[in-house]
Amino acid sequence: MNQHETLLSGQHITQRWGGLTALDDVSLEIERGTVHAVIGTNGAGKSTLINILSGELKPTEGQVTLLGNDVTRWSQPRRARGGLGRSYQRNTIYPDFTVSENCRLAAQAQIQRPWVWWNNAQQCQISTTNASNAILQAGLDDVSNSIAGPLSHGQKRQLEVAMCLSTHPQVLLLDEPLAGMGAEETERMLALLEQLKQDHAILLVEHDMDAVFRIADRITVMVNGKVIATDTPANIRSNPDVQTAYLGEH
């Protein structure tokens, strides 16, 4: 396995809404073994980009490649089954289910069988195994039988990642996994990401700059729908364009 092979890439992605250009010729490549952060102010196009990569939106122009396949025309579920996992900015967990059932249901997506109405889903070997592995990896094993709704905010964000992992993705698109977290919770999540990047490619959209510069291997800076720089954290920090356009505001 090539440690730095490109798993997900977007080439020349443009998205227009009527007269408004939300993304303008954006290209980026995400490699296995790296955390690739995308930063930018609100409205810079980060969410649009993540939605196009995950397949929720079809771009006006451009191409998305996943594990060597052109997936531009693939639907979101097909991309997800093909190795792409994403988390959302808002919590999308199922509050009435237990932690393990949340993950088991996500894992069940690998078995696309809508006609199976007779089995007991919670005794399904494949999905329960995948779910418990993901729970273990995300460090939620001590609450795996608790109902998800009353968990702490940090645990819910971890669960969100665990649900992604249950589907065996190779690429993770994480939309603000640190939002609203306390210091301790942030540390735990960063440790998790550090561990996950060993065998995943991770795209991270995040507002917590300290965390981004600590963990990211590459950073893409977006302003008004355009990429103004993609580089290592050290180079981004010293890039004059970035400082005037973005970091200078802080």
Place this chain on the structure above:
Amino acid sequence: MDLSVFLIQLLNSLQYGLLLYLVAMGLTLIFGIMGVINLAHGSFYMIGAYMAYALAPLVGGNFFLTLLVGLVLAVILGYLLEWAFFSFLYDREHLQQVLMTYGLILVFEEVRSLLVGDDVYGVSVPDILSGSIALGDVMTYPVYRLFVSAVCLLLALGMYLVFTRTRLGMMIRAGSVNREMVQSLGIDIKFLYRVVFAAGVAIAAFAGMISAPVSSIYPGMGNQVLIICFVVVVIGGIGSIRGAFFAALLIGLVDTFGKVLLPEASGVLVYVLMALILLWKPNGLFKAG
């Protein structure tokens, strides 16, 4: 079908389509702006038609005076209903709105039954518009139907000007595309809701009143119109007032000519049309935004 028959059917379908538009527009607006799916909207059409019948003796049989009084009553009814009932529905789920407005239909129908009875009535055409004009050599066309089309068209045009040229219209258009946006603009939402709702009720009732002389008045007439209006909204496209206009005219054409050409299947044709359009464009012909 010779030319004059064709022309007559064309005029009929125009008139029917325009009436549908008036009712469907209110439905779309109320849904677009307040997020309320109002099953009872067809009842306002029914109430209008019954007002045209029941109010006439009270105002001395003058049709135009009946229209005016009916319109005022409809605005008051809409305003009061919004205040007493619909304002509680905004935060509810669609399912609960459906059920509560379904309950409201049952109430409206029974109140109508208590007040006016369950018979089928007719309203006579006002004298001044009772003539016919010649179409071709042998066919004639009633002036009143032309009057209905003209009034509907004027009303539609008037609404169009309100939508495009006034501040109120801007708020309404913004609201039908994105409700949160209007709320964030600091507009007096309660007032906007009440105005839009009362206007929707008044227009539906008005449509019922002026159509009373050309179609009989019967229990359940409102629900029939309501369901056709759903088809109009689905075909026209989500939140699109322009779409509703063209869809209503299209349905007018299909329904009217269907009755002439395929009388057995006429009731089903508009639904087949809807099925085909859903197959082709699931979001309708004119998706807004």
Place this chain on the structure above:
Amino acid sequence: MIYKEKGKTLFVGLFFLALALYPLVGGEYSITLVNKIMIYAILALSLELLVGSTGLVCFGQAAFFGIGAYAAILLSPEDGPASVWFLLPACVVLAATYALFVGALSLRTKGVYFIMVTLAFAQMAYYVVHDTSLGGGSDGIYMYFTPGEETWLDLSNPVILYFFTLLFLVWTFVFLAILLRSHLGRALAGIRINEQRMLASGFSTYPYKLAAFVTSGGIAGMAGFLFAVQDGFVNPEMLSWHLSGALLVMIILGGLGHLHGAMIGAFVFVFLQEFFKSAEIFGDFAEHWHLGLGLTIIISVALLPKGLVGLPELVQKRLFGTQAG
């Protein structure tokens, strides 16, 4: 998961037991009435699968019910009783086929448009039987021979029909309870709560929703068969949107998201209807029973958002100010 709680299982068990014992005490009229309510309960269960379990608000359930009922009569030979084992599956298949057509198209839309489209397609079926000579037009059509007549399963005998209906009510309940724990059922639950998340996990949700829609239509068709057999007569009003609305009222009155809620809702709704229709209580005003029903619907939706199933919890909260366990 759904029926983990012993209390619920006990309640449902006692409920079915009471229904099984009822013919011992009930007269012929009331057996027929309870039989009709059980048919509505099957129908309410079929709708609960869509609305309560999947989150799809279908406003056209009466169409599948009506198609099942019309099929039962139109497919019966005129010169003798039909075989139950042929007729019942045929009704289910026909209703499910129409559900496949309606579902395939309406599931392309979402939310409030789904409500409108299902209503419109039900109305389309209504016009087909109302305007064409296929099923006797607006007058309806009679069944000449009750299926199974002069065999051991003589459905013209009200008591046999009663137990036949009860059997299918229990079957529907158990079938749905099993279905809801399965791969399909869990996916439907996920779709109800957050379809976006399901898509992101890799579920193509459309086939799951369509499976639910067709299953629901088939069960409604079964209820239609039972109804036609009981009454020996069908008319277009069986497909009317009033019935579709009434079914929605039943399941929300009972309590969404609970199979036993749908059954309770069906019973309470029909009792309410009979109450408002009763001339002994309301005299001449009973003619306007829709008024009382309409007001009850409005009040109950406003005051009982969780339905009757949520009533114990609500009472406990009001009385003791605490959440029920």
